[in-house]
Amino acid sequence: MSEENTNSRIDYTLILIIIALAVISIFTLYTLHPFLLEKYPNATYYMSQIKWYIVGTAAIFVIMFFDYDRLRQVSWIFYALGVIALLMLYFHFPPGIADEVNGAWGWFQIPGFGSLQPAEFMKVFLIIFLAHIIVVHNEKYPDHTVKMDLWLLVKVGITSLVPIFFLIKQPDLGGVLVLSSITVCMILVSGIKWRIIFSITVGILIIGGTAFFVYLTFPEQMSTFLNDKGLSHVTGRFDAWLNPDEYSQGVAYQLINAMLAIGSGQLSGKGIGDFEMISKIPEYHTDFIFTSIAEQFGFIGSSIVITIFFLLIYRLIHIALKCKDPFGSYIITGIIGMFAFQVFQNIGMSIQLLPITGLPLPFISYGGSSTLTYMIAIGIVLNIYYRLKTYMFDES
Template identity: 75%
Template sequence: MSEENTNSKIDYMLIFIVILLGVISVFTLYTLDPLLAQTKYGDGYYLKQIQWYIVGVVVITAIMFVDYDRLRQVSWLFYGFGIITLLMLYFHFPPYIAHNVNGAWGWFKIPGFGTIQPAEFMKVFLIIFLAHIIVAHKEKYPEHTVKMDLLLLGKIALTALVPIFFLVKQPDLGGVLVLTAITVCMILVSGIKWRIIFAIVGSVLVTGVLIVGVYILLPNQMNDFLKASGLDHVQGRFNAWLNPEEYSQGDAYQLVRAMRAIGSGQLSGKGVHGFEVTQGIPENHTDFIFTAISEQFGFIGASIVITIYFLLIYRLIHVALKCKDPFGSYLITGIIGMFAFQVFQNIGMSIQLLPITGLPLPLISYGGSSSLTYLIAIGIALNVYYRLKTYMFDES
């Protein structure tokens, strides 16, 4: 029997990376403050972001006092609580708190506190519960057979489809994509046979290509279908993505303005408060904050931000590989999927690489629920690293 011990240590590199992103977030919001004061959004968002970071630090500190393995015991409580909040929004209950923003019922507006977006917290809840499901399945069915793999796949799919259903109904396309990305990442490391995964991936890719092909060849029929299905917002975003100039005064307004602003930043940017285009971009302090960074600090500033995110993902992968505990590894894998997809999607939609979805840039965009969700995820990663176990004869 091998001996093991826990070397409690803090991942200062991960903490430093998060601090960098926090500084970039607060500073960018500070530079946008004069512009936001002239809009319906108001001002002082950088101060509010500082407050959320302080709350996040308190939450991370609390998380560090509890062994991450304890999360397995209450994973179903987190998941159940998340589903209940989404169910309440589905029925617009309670009516004086359920809040609609731009046609989406995705928030609770609490007097004296602000708005809370349950879909953000559902991301972490899903990661914890899926990690528990995978570990519990492997403990109960140690035999690695196709039948058992299909059973595990069914459990994972059913668990993920419940919150995805409610987000589709809100509608929250961005949230649906993030939960899907988290689920896919955890399936890839779950131990399910690769021939099963390849079969599923192949089917999804073929379906996706067919859908895009039908949309391009038969746009009118596809638009009628989307309208009949209540997915008009998806139609608008596809139109904006494929033909931004044609819809520059409608669905592609944000995209066209964003690309012009990013391009105008050139190599070194226009400097703080030295820009005008960004004033015409809605949500430039949330979903389109990368546009403001690129315009003010140019290609150099945007490249620095992307590099910091690369280091964040690299560090999380490092923690996942060093962790010998399956539950801890699955937790970090889900967190990696969440961060990697959101960064790629947010930056991609700003440069027309991907369709626009309502996803913030992790740890930089303003948002209480989103910022707190990412910081909770970082807290879990720090917890896993803090309690890494080393075994006798392991390579150092």
């Protein structure tokens, strides 16, 4: 007979990883401060980042007071609030509050508070709601027939496509890709038969490969088509990725200077505050903060950052595997998908491995909404770990 007990614990390893990333973020923003003052005279981004980490820490303490299982009861409320916020941005409502930044309607400018980006919070809201949908479906249909698996796939797909639609309209390509990666990761662990997943994957690869081949074969025609559909930002990023030298003074300007900054750091970097290339990159404190680290601290510093992210993902996978509750496991899986994709995409776009998208580097890039979202996600993981249930004869 198994004996169940609740081992209340704090995951200090995960906390130390987040502290390390926070220190890197704040210190990097501090070294960038003199250069940022030239563009933003009244801004102190490193102090603002400290403030957001404090707010995020307070959010974690609040989250720890509640059993994460209660999220199942309110998951649809969070999801609905997120969709309503995206809907308001779609209609540019309310006037004067809904704000356009770099051609994208993705922010609310709240007096006395600052900017708020609903798409960031939507990531966590979607994870929680998808976890609830999958758990309820599997409880109702414990036998995984093809029909029921397809029905679950439809429910997950529709739930994800609603916020994805609004992010496409903003436009926010990075947010679309993150929500898609979250959805894919959660589908993989949902219990849907692998032959269904494999068939769909093959179909997507064929369609995607064909579209990419057509784009390479008929670039002008495809660019015209996408521009007519309001997706000119997509064609610009593909052009910059595939032919950076040709567009070095246009859409590839950031990419070329980012690679030059990373390369100039060489093995050990130029030293703290020594920037020669980074000032030529418009978003070197947000989307391209990895280049700031690489130029100052070189390959060694960059490798340390990547290693810490590897430890973060490894730790999250470890907790997900130990969790016996499906709801908790699904949530952590979605969070893993969110972090893993953003780290890979952000660093990959800086070295021309992937096209440029407006995605921050988790916990390091400056950003109030993003930092708070990541801290909330970590708070939920800590809550799940704190309430892990173990059974007699289980490994500790």
